[in-house]
Amino acid sequence: MITTTKPADVEILILGAGWTSTFLIPLLKKQNISFGATSTTGRDGTFKFKFEHDECDEAKKQYRDLPAAKTVLITFPLKGKGESSHLVKSYSQAHGGEESKFQFIQLGSTGIFTIPGQDTWVTRHSKxxxxxARAIAEDELISLGGCVLNLSGLWGGARQPKHWLDRVADTKEKLASKQSLHMVHGLDVARSIIAVHERFGKAAGQRWMLTDLIVYDWWALILxxxxxxxxxxxxxxxxxTQIKWVGEVxxxxxxxxxxxxMEQLGRCYDTREFWTTFELMPIRARI
Structure with a gap:
């Protein structure tokens, strides 16, 4: 007879051990918070998992092979109608059947707030x-009691903004068009995820925006x-070239x-509500 061992329960399950996990996992270890993580290949001790909007037996088995967790963090994008509800339903059925038993957090992007006619100051309550497609899936997760964290530009580790100059400002015309920039460091993203995990009652069914509370001026950064x-x-x-162009524009x-x-910079994000609600402040601001 072939027997299988059920993975031990954890507090946080990271679906998609990518860039964010390089900051989150060390912090979870430091705070003695039990966790599990997945990758599409099962590398480095992770659980093998690849999201598929499918009801086949193999797809269902993927969820059963994962540990039960209090909080499930979804780091990859879900898109359109049905994907969020499918993931929540599939995971919940594999680990007890009660969807309300689990806390789902989806990482998203503040890019969905980039729309014509947007106000200068943008909050999580803005249009x-x-x-x-990502916003549709996020709204669906929110309707199921999950939480969405819309992240601004991510930096830290190998992601260093000064190395982006030749991509974002390789011509004077590109440089001239640059206005505001919003960032958040991977460590502060990790701290925020843990805060939401621990105080999910304040986060459930809501969308939050996350920046380091600074509105950066691309020209000043480029200079x-x-x-x-x-x-x-x-x-x-x-x-x-770039130094000279800043002076010219x-x-x-x-x-x-x-x-x-702020008016010249255009769109400016006000994310104070997240930090005050969860009684945190960013500790890696100023890129």
């Missing part, structure tokens, strides 16, 4: 693109980063100093 990179590599010629657009005003 967003309800036709966006500073280009200067740093120029010092690191004097042959890069940035003094005669400031004159052309009558900007007397940086950073520009």
């Amino acid at each position: 967003y693109d309800t036709s966006n 500073g980063f280009a200067g740093e990179l120029q010092e690191e590599d004097p042959t890069s010629n940035r003094e005669h 400031m004159v052309e657009q009558n900007v007397k100093a940086l950073p520009r005003s």
Whole structure:
């Protein structure tokens, strides 16, 4: 007879051990919070799991092979109608059948708040693109009592904003079009996930926005980063390209100093409500 061993229960199950988990897992270990994590290959001691909107026996078995968890963190995007309800139903049925027994957190993007005619100051209560496939799935999870954390630009570890300059500002025209930027460090994302896990009653059925509480001016960042990179590599010629372009567009657009005003920067995120509700403050602000 072949016997199988049921995985031990955990407090947090991370569906998708990607970039976020490199900050979350060390913090969970530090705080002695039990956890499990998945990957599509089952690498590095993770559980093998690949989300499929399918009712076949093999798909159902994937959920049974996962540990039961108080909180299930979904790090990959779910899209359109049905995927969120399928995941919640499948996991819940595999581990007791009561959907309300589990806390589901979906990581999303603040990009859904980028819509025409948006107010200068944007909060989690502002209008967003309800036709966006990810937003549709997020709304579905919220209707099931889950929580969505819409994250701004992610940085930390290998993700360093100064290395993005040649992608976002390789021409003067691109540089001139850059306005506001919102970021949050991986460590603060991890701290926020744990806070929601521990105080889920405040988070259930709601969408939250997460930034480090700073509205960055792309021009100011480009000027500073280009200067740093120029010092690191004097042959890069940035003094005669990106640094020079910042000065030119400031004159052309009558900007007397940086950073520009909130009105000049356009869309600005106000995420104070998350930090005050969960009694936290970001500790890795200022990129």
